[in-house]
Amino acid sequence: MSNLSQQTIFKLLITITSVLLCALLLLTRIPGMEIFGIGPNWLLIWIVTWSSHSSIIGGLVAGLILGLIQDAMTAPYPTHIIPLVFVGFVTAFLQKKRYIQEDFISIALVTFIMAIVTETFMAIQFGLIGNQSFAEVLNHHKQVALGSAVISSLWAPVLYFPLSQFWQVKNN
Template sequence: MSQNFKPIVVVVSSIILCCLLMLSRLSGMGLVGITPNWFLMWLVIWSVRRNLWQSLVAGVSLGLLWDSLSGGFPTHIIGLIVIALLTANVYQGAYIKEDIISMLLIVFGMVIMSETVIAIQYSIQTDIPLTDIWLKYQQNSLASAIITSLWTPLLYYPLNQLLQKERR
């Protein structure tokens, strides 16, 4: 295989793995019925070392893929675009060092941001009472942020190692 195609194979195979993990419900993987947000993890891991345009393309692509797997409402594209905007080139500044702890904190915050965008979509586009939406939002966002952060190292270490090998 040509050296030029190895990064593409790594990216495509890791996204396919995330698709399979999104569709499966393995025991011990969830918390109060909420499973990890694999696409969001992948986007954060990918975007922290990429420029804005690469992050946005990845966010839109993953959002379209996620909507095709789960249904079009609420759309996940908006939340993933916001995450791509916020995480692009995070490690370019001297303030944050790349390690697993900072990655976990970034993923935790971005899950809350994504869940907020989804709750806002429900608030605007449905007739569900706002109190019901925001009470469910609190439970979903906290559980999703905790479980996604806990599973981040499973995706971070192999993907980071494979992508760093390709950069050298």
């Protein structure tokens, strides 16, 4: 094998491994890694990290694939595809417009906002199911959205730093 193809295979392997690791981390509740019983949304963090180094199409595709993975791990409705595709698109768009810089604070802030947006999409879907009233869903949504946003934004640099270093080498 040529040097280029070995490097491409290695990079693809690292990317797939990081996605699988994030998917597995969604299933675990490590002590000290949750707020109000809510853990970090690792797939959301991965999409924000990926989309900050990718094209808009890359962000959309990553959101679609990770949404399908998360739907396969949970119930298919409410779907995670819509919010994760939206996150991939918006993050890549912001990066292309240079509204976000590639630093920890920007990524944590984008992750915080996108976690609230993601949980809002989920709350709307739960409200549309009709098992609970919108008032009950929105009451619960406040706690879930804030908890998810805080804990995900705190853990975002842990995933962002190694992957961003890897993808910067990848893109050069």
